[in-house]
Every structure is written in C-alpha cells, then in structure tokens.
Amino acid sequence: MRISSDHPTVLRSNLxxxxxxxxxxxxxxxxxAERITAIGSAPLSIWFIIQMLRLADADHKAVVQWxxxxxxxxLLLSLMIITFHHxxxxxxxxxxDYSRGKSKSILDLIIKGGTFFLGLLSVISIxxxxxxxxxx
Amino acid sequence: MSDIRETFYVGHKSDGTxxxxxxxxxxxxxxxxxxxxxxxxxxxxxAALAFGSTLMVAWLAxxxxxxxxxxxxxxVTGSFPGQVVLFGFSASFFLHFIRGIRHLMWDSxxxxxxxxxxxxxxKIDIVGISALTxxxxxxxxxxRLSKKNK
Numbered sequence: 001m002r003i004s005s006d007h008p009t010v011l012r013s014n015l016x017x018x019x020x021x022x023x024x025x026x027x028x029x030x031x032x033a034e035r036i037t038a039i040g041s042a043p044l045s046i047w048f049i050i051q052m053l054r055l056a057d058a059d060h061k062a063v064v065q066w067x068x069x070x071x072x073x074x075l076l077l078s079l080m081i082i083t084f085h086h087x088x089x090x091x092x093x094x095x096x097d098y099s100r101g102k103s104k105s106i107l108d109l110i111i112k113g114g115t116f117f118l119g120l121l122s123v124i125s126i127x128x129x130x131x132x133x134x135x136x
Numbered sequence: 137m138s139d140i141r142e143t144f145y146v147g148h149k150s151d152g153t154x155x156x157x158x159x160x161x162x163x164x165x166x167x168x169x170x171x172x173x174x175x176x177x178x179x180x181x182x183a184a185l186a187f188g189s190t191l192m193v194a195w196l197a198x199x200x201x202x203x204x205x206x207x208x209x210x211x212v213t214g215s216f217p218g219q220v221v222l223f224g225f226s227a228s229f230f231l232h233f234i235r236g237i238r239h240l241m242w243d244s245x246x247x248x249x250x251x252x253x254x255x256x257x258x259k260i261d262i263v264g265i266s267a268l269t270x271x272x273x274x275x276x277x278x279x280r281l282s283k284k285n286k
Contacts, residue, residue, distance in 0.1 A: 134202035
C-alpha cells in the first residue's frame with residue numbers, strides 16, 4: 001500500500017511526541033519478556049525451594065559443596081539472572097502506574113540500577129562460591 | 137497543571153465559574169471480590185518478593201564471603217523474626233507463582249475470563265496457595281522436630 005507523502009501517517013503532534021506522550025512502542029517486547037522470564041523462573045524457583053529444604057541446617061562446607069556442582073551453579077545463575085530481569089520489569093510496571101514525568105524516570109533509574117547491582121552481586125557470589133570458595 | 141489529563145477534569149458551574157470535576161470511583165468504593173483481591177495481592181507480593189530476593193542475595197553473598205558471615209546470616213534467618221519473614225516470603229512466592237501461572241493460562245488460551253469463572257478460579261487459587269504454603273512449612277517444622285527427637 002502506497003501512502004502519499006502529504007498524508008499524515010502519525011496522528012500525533014510533534015509537540016506531543018517531544019513531551020513523550022503516548023505509547024513508547026516497545027510495550028509488546030516488555031510484555032513478552034515479562035511472561036518469558038516468568039516461565040523461566042517458575043520451575044527454577046521451585047527447584048531452589050527444594051534445594052533450600054535440603055540445605056536447611058547445612059553448614060558452610062556443605063553449601064560450598066552444593067554450589068560447586070556444575071549443574072547447581074548453572075541453575076543458580078539462571079535463577080538469579082532471570083529473577084532480577086523479571087523483577088526490574090515488574091517494578092517498572094508498578095512505577096509507571098503510580099508515577100509520571102521526572103519522578104518516574106528517576107524511580108526507573110533507581111530500579112534499574114538496584115536490580116542490576118543486586119543481580120550482579122548474586123552472580124559474582126555464585127561464581128566465587130563455585131570456583132574459588134572462601135575457607136575462612 | 138502538571139498532567140495533561142487534568143484538562144478533562146475542568147467543568148463549569150451554572151454561574152460560569154470553573155470547577156474541578158470528580159474522578160471516577162477508586163478501589164475503596166467497591167466490595168472486594170476474590171479476583172480483585174488476588175490481582176492487588178499479586179502486585180503487592182511482586183514488590184515483596186523483590187525485597188525477599190535481596191535476602192537470597194545476602195545468603196549467597198555471605199556464603200561467598202566465608203563461613204563466619206554465613207553463620208551470621210544463618211543466625212538471622214533462624215531467629216523467630218527471621219522465620220516470620222521467611223514465612224511471608226514463601227507465602228508471597230506461592231501467591232505470585234500460582235497467579236502467574238493463572239495469567240499465563242489466560243494469555244495463552246483466552247479462556248476462563250468470564251466474571252463467574254474468574255471468581256471461581258480465584259477461589260481455587262486461594263486454596264492452592266494456602267495448601268502449598270502450609271505444606272512447605274509442615275515439612276520444615278516436621279524436619280526440625282524429627283531432628284530434635286534424635
């Protein structure tokens with residue numbers, strides 16, 4: 001279908017677009033990613049709960065041994081990465097419902113920074129635990 | 137005026153003076169029903185789980201740091217307030233988990249979306265959430281009691 005050049009394809013004023021009103025055009029991706037990370041984290045979380053039941057009163061040595069098994073390391077890493085990705089998106093949905101403008105941008109940055117920092121901390125902790133566990 | 141939507145709230149009185157028109161009724165006006173309560177709780181538990189996940193990170197980071205800090209974290213999680221928080225964490229998780237699966241079912245099949253069906257399924261979900269939470273803690277307390285008896 002050809003659209004003549006003088007026909008407006010976007011029924012939104014430039015001022016409105018500049019003010020960032022209306023859809024941001026990545027809503028579907030956000031929605032999809034939220035569901036996909038939910039599908040991923042659901043079985044991993046159940047696995048983690050079962051592992052926690054087994055490790056309930058375990059000492060440090062047993063935890064190191066458990067985290068050092070390659071399958072456990074990979075599952076732990078996947079769980080934490082997917083969880084923090086899901087968390088970032090979920091919290092962002094909440095902020096976009098209850099705040100707007102500058103405060104929303106600031107809140108989103110805090111959420112992105114916080115989840116990134118905590119996610120990275122857990123990844124490094126898992127890697128350290130698995131590859132170079134502390135003895136003392 | 138900070139929000140463009142506020143233009144729609146401006147009305148006129150019969151004498152011509154401007155007046156802010158009322159907004160549509162919000163949460164507190166409606167009688168809570170299972171689907172609505174669970175929907176709200178799904179969001180609240182989502183935020184609560186974000187807090188709970190920091191506990192998971194603390195557990196992992198302390199284990200990575202060494203036996204000493206790991207013992208400290210174990211002391212905190214093993215204390216009574218720690219156990220209460222963990223109970224809340226697990227209950228929040230099961231609610232978010234069950235309702236998440238319900239959302240995935242709605243999204244993938246577009247079925248069971250009638251008002252009666254939604255409320256019926258919500259009641260089933262409440263039973264499932266309670267069963268999973270209580271089941272988990274029955275196992276935890278059972279394990280602890282059997283250890284004490286040894």
